[in-house]
Amino acid sequence: MFVHQRQGSLEVICGPMFSGKSEELIRRIKRAIIAKQKVQVFKPALDDRYDVSAIASHSQRKHDAIPVKDSVELARHLDPEAQVVALDEVQFMDEGLIPIIEDLADHGVRVIAGGLDQDSNGEPFGIMPILLAKAEYVTKLQAICMVCGALAGRTQRMVQTGGQVLVGAAEAYEARCRHCHETPHATGGRLLEDPAQGS
Numbered sequence: 755m756f757v758h759q760r761q762g763s764l765e766v767i768c769g770p771m772f773s774g775k776s777e778e779l780i781r782r783i784k785r786a787i788i789a790k791q792k793v794q795v796f797k798p799a800l801d802d803r804y805d806v807s808a809i810a811s812h813s814q815r816k817h818d819a820i821p822v823k824d825s826v827e828l829a830r831h832l833d834p835e836a837q838v839v840a841l842d843e844v845q846f847m848d849e850g851l852i853p854i855i856e857d858l859a860d861h862g863v864r865v866i867a868g869g870l871d872q873d874s875n876g877e878p879f880g881i882m883p884i885l886l887a888k889a890e891y892v893t894k895l896q897a898i899c900m901v902c903g904a905l906a907g908r909t910q911r912m913v914q915t916g917g918q919v920l921v922g923a924a925e926a927y928e929a930r931c932r933h934c935h936e937t938p939h940a941t942g943g944r945l946l947e948d949p950a951q952g953s
């Protein structure tokens with residue numbers, strides 16, 4: 755006799771900016787809806803680039819999402835009936851999200867989390883390394899390097915600001931391969947060519 759058992763799990767979709775993480779997340783959300791699953795979608799309120807209450811791809815694909823300022827607010831909005839919980843830009847969420855995700859997956863929920871694995875310095879971003887370690891399924895996408903056209907696993911920040919977090923899109927970032935990616939560390943503190951130095 756076949757006994758249907760709902761099996762919870764964590765799926766992580768990672769990669770640099772422009773690699774198609776949001777498109778892939780939206781694709782999985784749409785297919786879960788076609789399968790008549792009850793789906794809840796969240797995003798950090800911090801990410802207001804295209805829309806406050808939707809996840810959106812650079813190619814204008816969109817899906818409604820509940821904006822939350824932190825994991826406590828997310829927990830408050832969770833629907834006990836949800837079978838699929840999807841989250842975008844998860845690198846911006848706090849550590850409190852980890853036990854929440856584990857609890858959901860332990861209780862049969864399919865959790866799908868999209869976000870940057872690396873910041874613009876090529877370093878692990880926020881809680882992402884922990885989620886990658888805990889996930890059953892990891893999809894690592896690549897973009898196209900804007901310098902040489904190779905596959906790109908990194909994100910270049912094109913403006914000179916310190917700090918790990920700078921919300922933005924193509925005006926502030928571009929995809930780069932390992933070879934073309936520059937970090938302040940690799941360039942002795944010089945992020946990009948500084949015209950003032952005449953280099």
Ligand SMILES: Nc1ncnc2c1ncn2[C@@H]1O[C@H](COP(=O)(O)OP(=O)(O)OP(=O)(O)O)[C@@H](O)[C@H]1O
Nearest residue numbers: 770771772773774775776777811812813897898929
């Ligand atoms: N350098 C690039 N490489 C690949 N796709 C690009 C590039 N620049 C723009 N795009 C567009 O971006 C789309 C992917 O956008 P999407 O928002 O899904 O990426 P993302 O990985 O979620 O980015 P982000 O981390 O900024 O949210 C591609 O389908 C393409 O139309």
Ligand SMILES: Cc1cn([C@H]2C[C@H](O)[C@@H](CO)O2)c(=O)[nH]c1=O
Nearest residue numbers: 771873874909918919920921922
């Ligand atoms: C690469 C990188 C992106 N971001 C932001 C830009 C976008 O708003 C979001 C990625 O979709 O993350 C940072 O805050 N820091 C970074 O180092």
Ligand SMILES: [Zn+2]
Nearest residue numbers: 899902931934
């Ligand atoms: Zn390159």
